[in-house]
Amino acid sequence: MTNSSQRLNLFSQLRQWFTKTPDRALDQAYEAALKIRQLEDNHFDGNPVSNRSGNYSRSSYQLLQKDLKKYLSIINRRMAEFRASNSVYAISSVGNGALVSPANAPLSEDLPLDQINGPAVFFTKLKLIDTITDRYQKPSVLALNSLQTRSSNPSALADVESARRTLSDTDQSPNEALSSSSSVLPRSILRTVDRIKQDLDPDAETEVVRNFRNSKTQTTVAITFVLQLIIIPLLAQYLSKNFIVSPIVERSRDLTQADVFLNREMEEDALHELQQYEERFRFEVLIGKTPAIGEADIEERVREKAFEIEEDYRQRSADAVENVFADVIAVLTFSLILTSFKEKVATLKAFIDEIIYGLSDSAKAxxxxxxxxxxxxxxxxxxxxxxxxxxxxxxxxxxxxxxIFLFIATFPVILDTVFKYWIFRYLNRISPSAVATYKNMNE
Structure with missing residues (x-):
């Protein structure tokens, strides 16, 4: 096969890949929508993923919410890719002609997709995607306000207020909802009654097993992510220093005839080391530990030691320059991991919070x-x-x-202020007994 035919074949494959982009993006969005529907059917009896639809613990609900956000993010990205690519390439499942309307291609939800014609499959996928995304698309407060401004009907205003209350209730976390709710009986009694109901529930054992599996998954993800945060930046620092930065620095320093010492302190250390060597060598000659030699031989020994010290400090200077660039790469790698795996960061934060707030008051103190x-x-x-x-x-x-003295005089003071503010602002509200124990132990 000639080079021209190979280029034509490659161009044909690339063109075929680009033309299938709308189908591929729509299929991936449809698969994510199916995952969300499966999540709703398995854990929330077909209802939307919400803390009102299922009886789950906070950690379990956070894991389910994390999966929901992941699938919704996939849908949003793939649908954006679908809209952008569909404006250039027509989707192949509809055919070469224009998109037919849903009236011309009736949808049949009772049949599997492989028994429906191309246009119907296309609209069936879009219908499911729109249904799923509409369930979790929060109404805009600005739109509600504009609707309230334009509407003068009392019933319409009541609907707007109801929608606003629904929006605020949706954004409220379970803990906030618990703290904001008021009741005649104390909350501790209500929580005890709820716990008794959960214990008497026939599905309590299944719920305990599910919560245990979710907690195990959260612990595994958190510990694995901590190891990744430690190992990957260190590995990036080591590999970049030895295989990328070091050859470049050594070559540039050799070409530019760089100074041996990066700063005056290194030069003073080298001179002090050479002076100590010369004095120790002369002392050994005087006490007879070393055979007596002439002054010229002593100077030659000192000169050889000076060359060794020069080579040593030249390597130290090169290592210091390499450390700067390698550490920057390690920090960038660490930041990239944090920004790329926000879901794992949230899981790690929840895991740490669960460990810290699960400790006893004396352990916290x-x-x-x-x-x-x-x-x-x-x-x-x-x-x-x-x-x-x-x-x-x-x-x-x-x-x-x-x-150094200025840093020691200021930074620990700032850090101590932050500690005290955290104790006063957060720990005093979450665990007052731990604060009391801390004060008693610190006195």
Whole structure:
């Protein structure tokens, strides 16, 4: 086969792939809509995915809501792709002619798709997609306000207010709904009654097993994501430094005849090391530990050591420059993971919240005291000083004592203020007994 025929074949395959883009996008959106319908049928008896339709725990409902958002996102992306590509290429399931209307292609929901003609399949898929998306499309508050402004009918105004209340109730979380609801009896008694009802429910065992599986899935996803957040950036830093950044830096430093020392502190360390070597060598000669040699031999030994120190610090300088670029790549990789897997981030956050708020009051107080003493305690300045000096050496920056002392004088104070504000603003509302235990342990 000649090169021209290969190019024609490749062009034909690409053209065929592009022309099938509307069909492919519509099929993927339809499959996502079927997944949502299956989710509704299996867990909510055919009703929309909502905390009112099913009796699930908070963690279980969050997992189901996560799947719903994933499928809705797929539908939105694929339908946008379908609309954009359909304006260029006509969908093949309808034929070469224009799209027929639903009246000319009657829909038959009782028949499987493989027994319906092309146009009917097309409209059947669109009908299911529109039905699913309309279920979860919240009414716009602006549209409600404009409708209320234009309408003077009291019944229409009542409908608008009802829709607005429905919208606000939908946006409200289960915890907020519980806290905002009022009752004659205390909520603890109502929760006890609900728990007894759940225990007497014939499907209670199935519900417990389902909740356990959902919790197990959440734990697995959270732990796996934590390992990914640790391993992938470190691996990216190591591979980029050794195989990408290092050859470029070494070549550029050799071509430009770069300085051996990146800063004055490295030069002082090298001179101090050479001076120590010379003094130690002369001392060993004087005490007879080393055979007596002439001054010229001593100078030659010192010169050889100077070349070794120069090569060592040249490599340190190159490593510091490489660390800067490799660390930037690692940070970008870490940020890319966080932005690309928002669902896993939400799962990890829910997992951490469940662990923290599930601890006893004494355990919460112990963890708070441990972290505050480590980062803002009496001995924390020494730890911050070691960390800043190590970071400076890692990046090849001079360890400025003034900057370190200024950082130690300001950052732990800010961090301590944030800790106290978090305790006052959030922990005092969520777990007052933990705050009381913390105060007693801290006194």
């Amino acid at each position: 112990f963890i708070i005291i441990l972290f505050t003493d480590i980062f803002v305690g009496f001995h924390s300045p020494h730890g911050w000083e070691v960390l800043l000096e190590g970071l400076s050496n890692h990046l090849g920056l001079p360890a400025s004592r003034n900057f």
